[in-house]
Amino acid sequence: MDAFTPTIELTDAERIDRLRLIRTDNVGPRTFRSLLLHFGSARVALARLPELARRGGAAHAARIPGEDDARAELAAGQKLGVSLKAPGEAGYPARLATIDDAPPLLGVRGVLGSLMRPMIAIVGSRNASAAGLKFAGQLAHELAEAGFILVSGLARGIDQSAHRASLAGGTLAVLAGGHDRIYPPEHQDLLAGIVSSKGAAISEMPLGHEPRARDFPRRNRLISGAALGVVIVEAAHRSGSLITARMAAEQGREVFAAPDPQxxxxxxxxxxxxxxxxxxxxxxxxxxxxxxxxxxxxxxxxxxxxxxxxxxxxxxxx
The missing domain is CATH 1.10.10.10 (Winged helix-like DNA-binding domain superfamily/Winged helix DNA-binding domain)
Incomplete structure (x- = not known):
């Protein structure tokens, strides 16, 4: 399968400017994108932010990280093997870059080449049956052998089974917290195996960010956004897996289900x-x-x- 070709490479100064902008109070991925389109660069947007906030009626100036803060975050990430990539750069999954709320900078760790290959996601119940776990593992193994990178969320149950079965071919773990705040904690060894073999891990969160309940749906949009399609195995009603399925459909991705036989x-x-x-x-x-x-x-x-x-x-x- 053909790998995706990178289209840009940020300078160090541009990376620092973009990092300062996305870490600014009240600036999320969509706001970041609007600012970049309107002003042409993160540096100009940073200079105009105080004025924009005043005109919008802000009572206090938004906190804008300084260059030293951004450099410190980049350096801390490098010590863990994490680099921050922008959409279009090598190491940023090409399909993920096409969604409306794609992370302006993505923390990536592991084999960057794997992030440029076609991906399929498998997600499902944390309390899966033995049959469900084995089905997910077999499917993940077969997809990896066919040349796909297997994407999942490093959770217990189906995610764990899919990751383990595709280690040899390459698997991508999408994290809800920072790269140094792994959830669940017992999967640190699994993650180490992923990034030290043919796989990788990604997160949009800064180092030190402990995953909260609201971070998992945000994480799920990255799972579906990076993939050609999503396979759902034994998802419970009102579960995170079904949220991922809905997001996948909204993003124009294929959605598959492994049904429970009647x-x-x-x-x-x-x-x-x-x-x-x-x-x-x-x-x-x-x-x-x-x-x-x-x-x-x-x-x-x-x-x-x-x-x-x-x-x-x-x-x-x-």
Whole structure:
């Protein structure tokens, strides 16, 4: 698969100006973008901010970080191997750069080349079933073997399974907090394995930022924004995974779901199985069901010790 080609490279001065602007009070990604379009550069926007705030009726001047603050943040990030990239630069996922509220600067760590490759996201329940975990892992492994970078949120459950299964091919962890504030804490080793192999981690938050509840939906837009499509596995109602699915649809991304098989579908698949091996493709055709449902039932049977797998994608009942 072809990698995306970078189109710009900021100077050190431009990077510092942009960092000061996005860290200014009341300036988020959309406001940053409007200011840059209106004034042409972050430096001019910084100079005009006090006047704009006064005209808007601000009671107090907005806090604008100084150059020393920005340089200190850049230096602290470099000690952790984190660099700040702008949309269009090498290391900034090309599809993420196209969303309306793309981070003006993205903290990236790991193998930057992986961030320029096509990506697919897998997200789902933190309390997933064993079948769901195995399904997510198998799908992630197959996608990685096909050349995709696997994107997820480093959460427990489905995210963790997808990351681990795609380590060899490359996986991207999208963080809700700063690069030095990993959540959940027990996944620090997993993240270390990701960035030291063929993968990477990204965050729009500054170092030291502890993830809060409202940061996870913000994080989720980056997961879907970076990907060609999003696969949802065992998402609970009103869950973060469904928020990711909604955001993916709004961003024009493909959304896929690994459905939970109904009783009659499960019975139909089991009824087609016996002691004689049959190909999975034939099972899909004979059952008249989606490959995802058939594979999910096969995983359930395998975990129950009732399924034997043979060469050539053949299976049989034990």
């Amino acid at each position: 009783a009659d579908e499960r019975a139909r698949i089991i009824g087609l199985l016996g002691p004689t091996p049959v190909s999975i493709d034939d099972l899909v055709r004979m059952a008249g069901l989606s490959p995802a449902i058939v594979r999910t039932v096969l995983l359930e049977l395998e975990l129950a010790g009732r399924l034997e797998r043979h060469g050539g994608a053949m299976v049989s009942l034990v």
